[in-house]
Amino acid sequence: MAGRRTGGLGKGLDALIPNKAGGPSKEPAKKTRSAVVKKDKPTEKDNPAAERLVKISSVEPNLNQPRRHFDEDALLELSESIKQYGVLQPLLVSDKKDYFEIIAGERRWRAAKMAGLKEVPVVVKEFTDQEIVEISLIENIQREDLNPIEEAMAYKRLMEEFHLKQDEIADRVAKSRTAVTNSMRLLKLSSKVQEMVIADMISAGHARALLGISDEALQETTAMKVFDEKLSVRETEKLVKNLVSPAKKVKTERNTAEDAIYESLEEKMKGIMGTKVSIQRKKNNKGKIEIEYYSRDELERIIDLFESIR
Template structure:
């Protein structure tokens, strides 16, 4: 029997006010097909909430719903009449995973119906686009669906929750979905965090990724860098520098810690001690160096320090020249 996934708080239960329960799942145990369940577990687990009552309702009421509501909402429709939701958060699908799921569907069919809304001349997918794509690859002519009517906000929330539960969204898709909930439906970050059962900090950090240069965002989508790398690069405001650092991270396979150090060096370069410029004084010391060079017959450097202190450096290039310089000093006495 399908098991309700408990990983994300309210999850989809909070978005399904109706009491539709599949009798086949309550009255009798599902036929054991280990291979099918293992292949479908990740795909199907998060959507079982669409076929059960809200957790707040009592067990007795749930049993009554089994008797009162037979499978009237589930039906078979032509797969050509079903279309994906163009605004759904997920944009990329793993081809290998789709092929694996399609092979399972060829053998065992679709265990969990697609959740769709009736658009008149076609059905729009609310949840289950991956199954729909795999069913097309498997050559199915019809797919099981459950028709539900939701407003635009609920559709976005359901799609977002479904994908987050299965960790199917890449970091940028997830951030874009949060942004849409904020921009179009005026939700606060706290509201979003509650709906997807994540911390507000996690939602905030996700949204910050949209401040990255588009080239860096694409590298994140392509898994050339991780979300940890991307968050470190966010400290750089210049878009071109962001891209340059991201490429360096990829080329040199830098860790997140190494990336943080690199970014810190760029953002806060070590301060160089500036020499006090004194042109007149410099000229005097250069003149003294030249005078001493004439006396010594070799290069002489005067290194100044604070409080009128310093040291004199005299170069020699052979043992004989060293002895000559020593004799010169001795002649001064």
């Protein structure tokens, strides 16, 4: 992940949840929390941001949170830890009068239920719908819990539902605009290929290479070939290039060292542009450079980049 920025919600969740010790304790936490007043609903005298215990049955997940897939083995591991030490970090919840809705901490809640806990520690805070989406996204990104498609869907929701621009999203999640753009490009894949990304059959890098294939059926069969033959991202890019433009193959005797130099130049330009760049060589040291873009926002970003070189 890119370095965290100091502005907006990208500062992290620690600023939203009180930490009594100034950081996680190195000693095992007690199984009981005698210092916490046990009650399900805060009174007017309570500090709404203070940690408290509530019945686990009164806490429900947010159905609109970005994360959809939870690793059962990882949950079982966490539940065993919770049985021994308890829930070390409280859940961040919103008071919905009849129940508490989870803003951050659904994984801990699920593991606590598996561990058989009757109560869980929570911090009650109120946020706007947009802030809830942002906080859920930030928490999962910080813990690397989202798969690439879930992350892309969350960005899309922030754009469509709350009208945020890609650079605004990037600022909130402490990532580069290029990272957000590349993430959202994955949503252009066929649903079957997206499922393969979710199932970790192919990586996000493989998936971005497959975006060069517009035909969904060919895209899906190529994705299976990548999975079956365990192709690298570079091998996948070459495969896609051959599938898309077989007529452009020109058999020429080229020095392999020269090929390596041009490939290196392509990689450098990709890093600078944040998108796919290809160098097509011709005779007499001539050629052309192709820069791909996948949205109006990305085109404007590339133009801004060129203008900044002046």
